[in-house]
Amino acid sequence: MAIAANLRKExxxxxxxxxxxxxxxxxxLEKVNRQIVERMHSPVDLIPQLAGHIIAAGGKRLRPVLTLASARxxxxxxxxxxKLAACVEFIHTATLLHDDVVDESELRRGQASANALFGNKxxxxxxxxxxxxxxxxxxxxGSLPVLAILSRASSIISEGEVLQLIxxxxxxTTEEAYLEVIRSKTAALFAAAxxxxxxxxxxxxxxxxxxxxxxxNLGIAFQLIDDVLDYSAKQAVLGKTVGDDFREGKITLPIILAFRRGDDEEREFWRRTVERLEQQDGDLEHAFHLMEKHGTLNDTIxxxxxxGDLAVAALDVFPDSPLKQAMADVVDFCIERAY
Amino acid sequence: MAIAANLRKExxxxxxxxxxxxxxxxxxLEKVNRQIVERMHSPVDLIPQLAGHIIAAGGKRLRPVLTLASARxxxxxxxxxxKLAACVEFIHTATLLHDDVVDESELRRGQASANALFGNKxxxxxxxxxxxxxxxxxxxxGSLPVLAILSRASSIISEGEVLQLIxxxxxxTTEEAYLEVIRSKTAALFAAAxxxxxxxxxxxxxxxxxxxxxxxNLGIAFQLIDDVLDYSAKQAVLGKTVGDDFREGKITLPIILAFRRGDDEEREFWRRTVERLEQQDGDLEHAFHLMEKHGTLNDTIxxxxxxGDLAVAALDVFPDSPLKQAMADVVDFCIERAY
Structure with a gap:
């Protein structure tokens, strides 16, 4: 694939x-997958049907893999x-289901979202x-400390989601407010996992x-790149639509920086398109152009x-091992998705 | 009030x-109310605003009172x-918020519902x-047994809600399926509380x-009476709309019994109105008439x-006390709401 060449840093x-x-x-991980299938079972068939649709839909299992790797x-x-990695994936899946309802998403990982297929209810x-x-x-x-960590993370996730709505x-929206949102809605679960x-x-x-x-720190980096990817042609490869955030008026760092660095005319463009949602043909292309002009996608990366560097540095306390190296490499992998 | 006379059994x-x-x-209970207000706090103001709207909206605090009384x-x-009574009220409030979104309710306890006021998201x-x-x-x-009881109850509640959708x-719908729904969606939390x-x-x-x-058993009785009240003129007094269940095609025991006892023409009426939702003026009145004819509201009571009798009998293992008497009286209170 042509993209592979871009992945090379050196x-x-x-x-x-x-x-x-x-x-x-x-x-x-195979044991986790078995746990997930077994434990999403319910006598009410629609539950494993709907849960199975989203859980099977090609997720990377990034969060449970982080739990497994961290424990080892x-x-x-x-x-x-x-079992705890399965817990983490269940919490993540629950938030995805609610997110898609809240965002009225039609697609999730290139397939019809659960709400589009089964309904919001x-x-x-x-x-x-x-x-x-x-x-x-x-x-x-049976670990109260684990329960404390994951219940706290769940509260923080919903706080972040509400903050994102606001x-x-x-x-x-300031860069600080945006970072608070992604720290809560995304990074808190990575940290807990x-x-x-x-x-x-x-x-x-x-x-x-x-x-x-x-x-x-990995979670923050991951979400920053996700927000860049929303404006990337690679989105189509991932089965997503380019410019969803723009169309919904979701204010992410690439827009925050472009707004801050823009002149009056540019700011009015952003207000019209993502604040008042009065969008017309060519607006998404103009948004790309402004982000390019001010280098905001590259600056977000x-x-x-x-x-990502902070994430890798945090591993210093552990002795070197192939596992530690692989965990450091995941940070680069998450960032290199942007290219 | 004229209704008071009806409340007298003898x-x-x-x-x-x-x-x-x-x-x-x-x-x-006053301590519980303070806990609730303190612990629904979040730096994201919208959270206590929205939660406060529904928590303050005149709920009876029936479930937390049951926890307090049972413990004593x-x-x-x-x-x-x-603290645990506050937990129970939080779980109940969370299910109410999601219920109102799922049911697209406009009213809750006579006031605008949270979703109507703040939006579904x-x-x-x-x-x-x-x-x-x-x-x-x-x-x-810090009690794992309590965590086990309430997490299990929460799973059962959502299973019941999904079953109700189906x-x-x-x-x-059989009487057994209906009882399974109300046992899960309502009675499981009463039992856990x-x-x-x-x-x-x-x-x-x-x-x-x-x-x-x-x-x-109290929870089952409570929900059966709630389903009767949906067809009662007393609903207006409670700030609810009469016939909501009928309009939504929610199949509760008064309809299940009327359908079972009805002739072909009556069954076709129910199919048209609550299955295909092809409703017209006078249908709700005709539904009342059929329920009256077959005595289905009285039979549900x-x-x-x-x-209710089973609930009271379950208290036999405890020595007599004013508290035990008051808990038995609550059963009658829940049932007498129907008159």
């Missing part, structure tokens, strides 16, 4: 991928991380089911915090790199 | 009310039941927040099960009485 350096980390936790990096020898309720089931699984595991269509790895391995507080920091 | 017998139970747990009946001397997300916050409070309490508009009272009091399994049975 001539000769191999593109980073998610595969090496997945390979290192492959056996555990922290030295966990048992199996507890398998069962999507809301099956999200609730997965969320509750996730807590049931945590109770089975900042939607507001061109005055990693942190519980240290908890099941009974590691000291410092290791918990190191893995939390790795997850948090640069910010993502900074957070 | 000449001279005083109408049962919820007030005597509330009076017995008044101090605890079981001999709990401490304060743990206060924040209602879904604030529901998620309250649900997560509820688990945070449970973790603070049976909506299906005139072939009561059961955790025995858990915090460290009572033996038998007492846990007694309080679970009290709550479960009679079923509620049977479950």
């Amino acid at each position: 001539p000769g350096e191999k593109a980073k991928s998610f595969d090496s980390l997945v390979a290192l936790v492959q056996d555990d 990096l922290a030295g966990h020898q048992g199996e507890r991380h398998v 069962p999507s809301v309720l099956v999200g609730d089911f997965l969320f509750s089931r996730s807590f049931e699984l945590m109770v089975e595991d 900042t939607a269509n507001d061109t005055e 990693c942190r519980i790895g240290a908890v099941v391995a009974d590691r000291p507080q410092a290791d918990e915090e190191a893995l939390d920091s790795y997850g948090l 640069a910010r993502a790199r900074e957070y | 000449p001279g017998e005083k109408a049962k009310s919820f007030d005597s139970l509330v009076a017995l747990v008044q101090d605890d 009946l079981a001999g709990h001397q401490g304060e743990r039941h206060v 924040p209602s879904v997300l604030v529901g998620d927040f309250l649900f997560s916050r509820s688990f945070e409070l449970m973790v603070e309490d 049976t909506a508009n299906d005139t072939e 009561c059961r955790i009272g025995a858990v915090v009091a460290d009572r033996p399994q038998a007492d846990e099960e007694a309080l679970d049975s009290y709550g479960l 009679a079923r509620a009485r049977e479950y």
Whole structure:
């Protein structure tokens, strides 16, 4: 594929991928997938049907893989991380279901979204089911510290989602407010997914915090790149529509920077299109042009790199190992998606 | 009020009310209300605004009062039941918010519903927040058995809600399927709210099960009467609209019995109105007439009485006390709402 060439940071350096980390936790991940299928079961058939649709729809299992990898990096020898990785995926899936209802999304990973296929009502309720089931699984595991970390993360996620609703269509949204949104709605679950790895391995507080920091900064980088990808032609390859955020008036960093750096005429363009949502043919192209002119997509990627560097640095407390290297490579992989 | 006369079961017998139970747990309930206000706080202002709207909108606090009363009946001397009663109310409020989105309700307890006032999106997300916050409070309490009971109840509630969606508009719904819906969507939380009272009091399994049975049967009776009230002129007094269930094609016991007992022409009437939702002027009145003809509202009340009797009988394991009497009276109060 032509894109592969772009992935190279230095001539000769191999593109980073998610595969090496997945390979290192492959056996555990298969157990997680079995847990997910078993535990989304309900006598009410529509629940596993709808949940299965979204869970099977080609997700990368990034978050549960992070739980598995973090637990192993922290030295966990048992199996507890398998069930907890399934919990993390259930929470993530529940938030996706509710997100798609809230965003009125038609597509998810290139397929019809659950709400488009089954309707909003069962999507809301099956999200609730997965969320509750996730807590049931945590109770089975029996660790109050894990329950504390994941219930706190869940509260923060919904706070972030509400904050995102409020900042939607507001061109005055600051970079700080935007970062607060993505820290809450995305990075908090990455942080929690990693942190519980240290908890099941009974590691000291410092290791918990190191893995939390790795997850948090990786999560921020991941979401920054996601927001860049919304304006990238690569979106089509990923089965998504280009410019969804623009059409919905979702104010992400590429727009925040373009608005701040723009002249009066440009600001009026942004107000008309993403604040008042009075859009016409050619607007998306003009938005691209303004982002290009002010370099805001590249600057967003640069910010993502900074957070990515923090994520990798957080792993310093752990001795070198192929697993640690693969976790560092995942950071590059998340950022290189942008190219 | 003219209705008061109807409340008398026997000449001279005083109408049962919820007030005597509330009076017995008044101090605890005030602490619960303070917990609720404190713990629904978030730096994202919209969350306490929206949550406050529904929590302040004149709810009876029936479920948290049941937790308080059950804990005291079981001999709990401490304060743990206060926080757990707030958890129960948060779970209930979260399900109400999601219910109103799913049902597209405009009114809740005679006031504009949160979704009508704030929109569906924040209602879904604030529901998620309250649900997560509820688990945070449970973790603070620190009892895994309580977490197990309430996470299980939450899963069952969402299963019941999905089952209700599936049976909506299906005139072939059996009485058993209907009972399964109300057992899950309503009675499971009543049962859990009561059961955790025995858990915090460290009572033996038998007492846990007694309080679970009290709550479960009370919950079933409560929902049966709610479904009768939807066809009652008293609805207007309660700030609700008469016949909402009929208009939405929600198949409750009064319709199930009328359909089963009806002739071909009557069954076709039900199919047209609540299955195909082809409704016209006079249909609601004709529905009343058919329910009257077959005595289905009275028979639904009679079923509620049977479950109510089971609820009262479940309290037998506890020694007589004013609190036990008040808990028995609440059963009558719930049923007498129908008159």
